[in-house]
Amino acid sequence: QSVLTQPPSVSGAPGQRVTISCAGSSSNIGAHFDVQWYQQLPGKAPKLLIYGNSNRPSGVPDRFSASKSGTSASLAITGLQAEDEADYYCQSYDSSLSAYVVFGGGTKLTVL
């Protein structure tokens, strides 16, 4: 049971826009801690996609964007491409006694 909740799967056709949600609580996202997003291509190590809620590391296309509001966050991918098919994970910091670094359960993006 992950501390952050993500939908197990989302899908979209090439060129479309998809969003992936990440629900947290008052001890993590709602406590104003930053949210990060990672992309894991099949058989590969995860890669940092978004940091500090909405910042893209160098080399990440601007088709990827993210936002945070209240106790949740979301990742948006526009102009969907076949190579975007991957697992996506959100991550935050938790101040409760039960956690420290927390991840979502991951969302499998399928490009139809």
Added chain:
Amino acid sequence: QITLKESGPTLVKPTQTLTLTCTFSGFSLSTTRVGVGWIRQPPGKALEWLALIYWDDDRRYSPSLRNRLTITKDTSKNQVLLTMTDMDPVDTATYYCVHRPRLMTGTTYFDYWGQGTLVTVSS
């Protein structure tokens, strides 16, 4: 260029202790606010953060595994070790070593990842 590489046994028996080594380059673990951590991923499952050690030897552990984990660093060798006691088949996973950049307190993320090492727990 920052790189990290995990090494250790690929197969351990139940109840044994696992020791993994992360050998890194391109940064120093004596640099203020830098950290190195471990994250694992069981086959077909989600990422799970395990432990993190900071430049000043501050150590943080996953609450659910705290009693079984020890993370240490050897700054002179550019290595971080993770030991996990009492291994069980449910601990079968790919174990990743990760770099935490120079961030202010209260936020953490991992901008560089090792390739991961698959550890299987089986008798």
